[in-house]
Amino acid sequence: MSKSLLTGKHFVHGDWACAEGAIAAGCGYFAAYPITPATEISEHIASRFPQLGRRFIQFEDEIGAIASVIGASFSGMKAMTATSGPGISLMLENIGLAVMTEAPCVIVNVMRGGPSTGQPTMGAQADVMQCRWGAHGDVEIIALAPQSVQECFDLTVHAFNLAETYRTPVFLLSDANIGHMYEKLEIPAKEEIEFVNRKKPKTSPSDYKPYLADETMVPPMACFGDGYRFYSTGLTHNEMGYPDMSVDTQDKLVRRLCDKIRKNTDKITMTEAIMTDDCEILVVAYGVTARSAASAVQMARSEGIKAGLLRLISLWPFPEIKLSEVANDVKGVVVAEMNYGQMVREVERSVKPIPVEFIPKLGENPPSPDEILAKIRRLAQ
């Protein structure tokens, strides 16, 4: 009899950890299409899910995969898919559907070099804006960026909890480096993991309004077969879920869908601050790049430069208030990321008028600590 929680120490890669994170969180449905460097997630789930009586389906394409994830979510399952940049591009329309119909689900993007087919086996961080702005219309997105194999496990569990709390798709933005590197992973015991399940309706079926929310702005979620016989559509809808093309309904709905995330930014945001209390040069980084940045900051300190690192663990909603607080008295900010300028724009916006130095890194390797240290030194002069 197989165990769903493999408590104990393991030496595995990030994709494996992500898959086990989903299993630990209680994910019962996983659909995906093979794509480097996320394929290993599917492969691991393909062998584990049948042991646990859960559902794995390799779909004909990514669009089918995400559409089925939404269907499974509404059927009561915690549901997930895993892909890379090109797959997210295909999924964007249905990600919009998940936002609009408020379907909890987790979408893993193990990022690789782009644009287009790009460098399938090489890491990158160039899809961070895509997940936020890719779906058409006004949407708010939650996205988490692990920097280690351990975080691939922990943040996948957390992603499910956020998805269930806010009834929204949550992105996990790993990359080919983290996904394929081997590191120590400690899977905790069940009592040490927090699980969140979607709020169920307390009203009777005849009184139930599927899209009527209280002050949390998140409506309780009935699922197919629960007896509520509700209707859900991607069209703009009123509280009954019925299509409604009036100005008032569009205004109310879009604001609620966005505000349920925006107004809870302080609860959703996760950052890690390293030596930021007295820092004069602040480095902002996330994912695999943050590992180099942490070393660079240590090296700078040993040279007498008061450097600090604010690591973004959640990329969206962007922690602008936290960042502007931490950056309040600094002389300059260094942003390093594996793309040609994406999160740096958010940083510039949040810390204005403090000068921001940018280190773009294209190609498979994150910037080295020395590269980041060089910029820190420049700003410190």
Next chain:
Amino acid sequence: MTEHIDHYLADYLRMDRFPHIWCVGCGLGIILKSYVQALYELDYDLDKIVTVSGIGCAGRASGYVNTDAFHTTHGRALPFATGISTSNTDLKPVVISGDGDLFAIGGNHLIHAARRNINMLVICSNNYNYGMTGAQYGPTTPLDMRTPTSPYGNIENPFNLVSLVSSAGATMVSRWTVYHVHQLKNSIKKGLQKNGFSFIEVLSPCTTGYGRLNKMSPIDMMRDLKETCKIRKVHPTEATIEPGKEVIIGDFVDVEKPTYSDVLDQVSRRASK
């Protein structure tokens, strides 16, 4: 909104949303009627059905039935229904969608859902055009037909839907029309009770789109269905729809095969050993 209507099917419909939006004489009203009548006659447990639809006029059908229902993105009703069918084997998804949604943008999902024999009933309203966006040509529009996007005549050969779905592996394939209502309703009843991928093509008039382009009134279109459609037992490949040729309707495929969920359960048993 109309005042409360005393209708024997009121428990099966969202009558607070009636009259429905479909045009005068549109076949979709008849398809909806046949579906709901089938549920009524079977006294089907409405909590075990999920009505799923895609985009288009046919896509609006899910909004009128009093079951769990979902209106998906264009072409993606089938994978959505697959997510339901494999997650909860107590639930029977019924997909109501159009020829464009199921066979153009959704074509890829159609062949794979049929190939996998996912347990669901698919009712395809075939009105030979993309009705909602203004009667553009689609994968079932006859050759040479003038439409807003084929002003010099359609240059594409249409699909034979029953042949396509049969060869993809569906375990029940039938073609009826909105004129042959009793047979249609009985076919729906059969599909509801059958475990497997059941497909019913329903020839249906698009009165304001295709009908107007062809200068046919709603009654002309219904009479045409009555006169040109013949019930015969043939191989699905022989049931092409061509001008001047009789249209063959009836049952084409009715076999039993394990559903995808059955096979997933078998795999689980093997994997757990």
Next chain:
Amino acid sequence: MLKVIYLPKNKVKILKSLCKGCGYCIEFCPKNVFELSDELNEKGVTVPEIVRGDECISCGLCVMLCPDFAITMEEPDNE
């Protein structure tokens, strides 16, 4: 000795507010039970009326063919 069987004569009813005036009931009833009336419903549609209710054979075609759910058939009040 011939046995006479009386078929049930169900009563056909038109829900005028739902009618959109397609004319299918008038055209396809095998016993010509329906004709176009002079009456307009609240949507301005000229609705049909039952003129030969006694000829109705309860085939149910009108109930099933009406795209707008505007025709129902009820069992008669008496035996």
